[in-house]
Amino acid sequence: MRIAILGGGQLARMLALAAIPLGHRVRVLDPSPDAGAGHCAELIVGEYDDPAALDRLVSGCDVLTYEFENVPVAAAQRLALRLPVSPPPAALAVSQDRVTEKTFLQSHGCATAPFAAIADRAGLQRAVVELGLPAVLKTRRLGYDGKGQAVLRQATDLDAAWAALGNAPGGLILEGFVDFERECSLVAARGRDGAVVCYPLAENTHRGGILSTSLLPGPGLSAALQSEAERVMGTILAALDYVGVLCIEFFVADGRLIANEMAPRVHNSGHGTIEGCVTSQFANHIRAITGAPLGSPAARGASVMRNLIGAWPDPARILAIPGAHLHLYGKQPRAGRKVGHVTLIDPDPAALAALDALIG
Numbered sequence: 001m002r003i004a005i006l007g008g009g010q011l012a013r014m015l016a017l018a019a020i021p022l023g024h025r026v027r028v029l030d031p032s033p034d035a036g037a038g039h040c041a042e043l044i045v046g047e048y049d050d051p052a053a054l055d056r057l058v059s060g061c062d063v064l065t066y067e068f069e070n071v072p073v074a075a076a077q078r079l080a081l082r083l084p085v086s087p088p089p090a091a092l093a094v095s096q097d098r099v100t101e102k103t104f105l106q107s108h109g110c111a112t113a114p115f116a117a118i119a120d121r122a123g124l125q126r127a128v129v130e131l132g133l134p135a136v137l138k139t140r141r142l143g144y145d146g147k148g149q150a151v152l153r154q155a156t157d158l159d160a161a162w163a164a165l166g167n168a169p170g171g172l173i174l175e176g177f178v179d180f181e182r183e184c185s186l187v188a189a190r191g192r193d194g195a196v197v198c199y200p201l202a203e204n205t206h207r208g209g210i211l212s213t214s215l216l217p218g219p220g221l222s223a224a225l226q227s228e229a230e231r232v233m234g235t236i237l238a239a240l241d242y243v244g245v246l247c248i249e250f251f252v253a254d255g256r257l258i259a260n261e262m263a264p265r266v267h268n269s270g271h272g273t274i275e276g277c278v279t280s281q282f283a284n285h286i287r288a289i290t291g292a293p294l295g296s297p298a299a300r301g302a303s304v305m306r307n308l309i310g311a312w313p314d315p316a317r318i319l320a321i322p323g324a325h326l327h328l329y330g331k332q333p334r335a336g337r338k339v340g341h342v343t344l345i346d347p348d349p350a351a352l353a354a355l356d357a358l359i360g
């Protein structure tokens, strides 16, 4: 089949790398002529809302998917009149706005942090009284990797947070601060026939709001949490008549799952599935959107996935670590930018220590 992807970054690149062995051809649209997926897929350079660029992207393609959730919903809906769009545009609409997303999650039986939509400075004051401090003020839209958010610890923090975020287009949300024990995520895929596979829960650690490490299966996550996460996932996938990979990120607090957000796409916390599971999240996304049977999500071992952020060490030094799988995304290093990742399966302590020493 011919697969069109909105976005040409590392997720599209890894999707293309999973699609090629299955005999598919991939075309991506990205505003940057340097987009990393252009190394292994046909690259159309253009804006996501440019009708001519979108037309070139989907022309002759059998299915359209995307690698990020901020695709203009109207563009996805228009394209859905011409070819199957998976995941469905409705999933974009839910996940693009943190208030809509949390309302949707709650209405499908999934606990979230308490929250309030904030329209103005007085509204922030009222919400702080209602939810208490500490709390987290976030932009409703376009926040990622901890950007567009501020933790409010005391009343004197409000003015600075409002000055930084108050003008965000789309408004703000105030969330109660979750005093979590750990963070985890569930990656799952749903096929066109409604079949669902769920990966083991990944245990995630962040640095500066950016995912740093994912352990798969998460060593601190019980079978009871896995089945609760799968129950929530199944409900949400069915409600959206979803096709493709979906990720839900959770906090674990007092032994319970509290959903933070969902991503209607392949997810960074699932990169360890490439070597760590029988079928990677990328292969299962491609299988799902092309109507093929899904593959087993079972873990082949305990994987440790570490992101390379801002810079990468000499690749030869990473590859000298026994069992290290290196993925570079073809991006120029820049502060805070994910430029690659390394995965180790069932690593011995010496290999982990060597990786820590190299990437900190």
Ligand code: AMP
Pocket (backbone or CB within 6 Å): 113, 136, 143, 144, 145, 146, 147, 175, 176, 177, 178, 179, 183, 206, 209, 260, 261
């Ligand atoms: P997000 O952009 O919502 O994924 O948030 C980035 C990171 O900030 C999360 O992975 C958490 O570590 C932290 N965080 C976000 N929301 C909350 C919250 N309501 N309570 C505590 N920590 C949070």
